Amino acid sequence: MFKFKVIKKEGKTKARNGLLETPHGVIRTPAFVPVSTKGALRGVDYETAYNFGSDIFMVNAFHFFCNKRHKEVKKFGGLHKFANINYPLMTDSGGFQVFSYGFGREHEVGKISEVSTPQKEKKSSPRNKNLVKISSDGVEFSLPTSGEKVFMNPKVSMEVQKNLGADLIFAFDECTSSFADYNYTKEALQRTNRWAEESLSCFGRSKKQALMGVVQGGEFQDLREESAKFTASLPFFGFGIGGFLGKSKKDMYHLLDWVNDILPEEKPRHLLGIGEVDDILESVEKGVDLFDCVVPTRWARHGTALTSQGRLNIKGRKYLNSKKPIDKNCSCPICKNHSVGYVSHLIREKEIFGAMLLTHHNLFWIQNLMASIREEIKKENFSTFKNKLLKKYGTK
Ligand SMILES: [Zn+2]
Incomplete structure (x- = not known):
């Protein structure tokens, strides 16, 4: 039911064309994945977006977790039936949003610091401990809407993503920010590695969904390489590249070289949350196959x-x-x-x-x-x- 095939390599660079087969259709890569955050794209319907060339859409599991609506979606038989659509879907693990609360809800922390984090705020406290508590078991945090304390770990994330039933789903990982120093990032990576194995074991076997692992390790070359090697050693269908990607766009492009030189060529690579035009072009050259980003839809509203x-x-x-x-x-x-x-x-x-x-x-x-x-x-x-x-x- 799930297959990824590289059909053309550019040769001079790592750029490649591929076909990713899912039960709901084929995705032509490199692919841009529009984000339908809470189950709908803002300002355009699925059919039009599909006819414009969107082969797959990304729904954020976090929102369905917060309002517990994943349970209702399960009763409908998953997101496809809930929204009455027949296009390939992916969900993220919820990790990025959970950790965003701790790392800098007030600091607009982004994936590349030159883009979104003002220099003067970099020395602020690494984490708002009142909002997020991280342990080896998982993460406790307060819901942004009600303040209710909830807990997320690989088991919960897998349950939510199974209930939503998207074709491609992601392992639960710790998403570190630009505040994280080397030692913290190393510790977080150990948790991510353990959670990758737990995600796989909770996921089990499925013909309807495929599980992607996530490479973390912040901006540090040895940690990124370690993460890529470890994640690649596990039986994931493909890989996300997530977390803090560097202080500048150039740093991110170097990071993609480190990681993609290690990840197996025959599996798809998804750069999480990145999608500006220059980033897409440079990252395709580094061998990235999929991107998801709110840029085209959010910018339009502004x-x-x-x-x-x-x-x-x-x-x-x-x-x-x-x-x-x-x-x-x-x-x-x-x-x-x-x-x-x-x-x-x-x-x-x-x-x-x-x-x-x-x-x-x-x-x-x-x-x-x-x-x-x-x-x-x-x-x-x-x-x-x-x-x-x-x-x-x-x-x-
Ligand atoms: Zn136009």
Whole structure:
């Protein structure tokens, strides 16, 4: 029922095309996975997103755990039946959100510190002990909504993810932040390794779902390598690369080399929570197969368009008078039928339809980029394509 096959290697780089088979359909890799956080995409329906080239969607198990609704979903027979959809789905373990509460709910801690963590906040306390208590058994934390104390560990995460019934699910891991020093990260990795084995044992055998392990180890080369070796030694279907990925984007690209040189070539690799255009291009070159990220949908709600000329904030006054499409090189239904002036007006007026239109464009645009990436890998021209595009994005 589950199969991953590398169908083309670029040769000059680690970029590759693959096909990932699941009971609900085939995913063409490299693939961008839109996030349907609580069971729905914000501003676009599943069918449209699928027709735009989204082969699989990511639902966050954390929300279904917090409101205990995974139990109701189970009664429906899983997320597919609950939402009445027949597309491949994946869920994350809930770990990232759980640990985000402890590490820096107030600090906007991200996966790469240059992007989201202001320097001055780096010296703050490593963890808010009142919110999250970590032991070798699991994590106790207070629910963000009610304050109720709850507990999560590999057994609970596997139960929630089995109830949700997504095709691909993830092992429960400890997600460390940019606050974590070497010794703490090493300790956390020992827990993650133990939890990987526990996740596998709680998962058991299944024809309906496949379990992915997660490589941790923070920004430290020896820990990342140790984690990649250990995780690769276990019978996971594929691998996520998670946690704190470095102080800069460049650090993250080095990290991907360390990890992907160790992970087995014949299994899929998913970079968790990353999906800006430059990151996708560089990470594909390092052998990453899947990405999930809220970027195209979240940015759309704030008026930011992904375009062939780079990122544009179309809320700007100058766009109001423009009869041109959002991107003249885009063939999405929005660019065909509407002016950027109209979309800009709706977004400025906070009309829901404005956010919807831009979400449609952004999602189409990013899936079109993924299709081009796959095509260029096929033609063994990916590096040239990547460098040309990065120049437009001002990062090369
Ligand atoms: Zn468009």
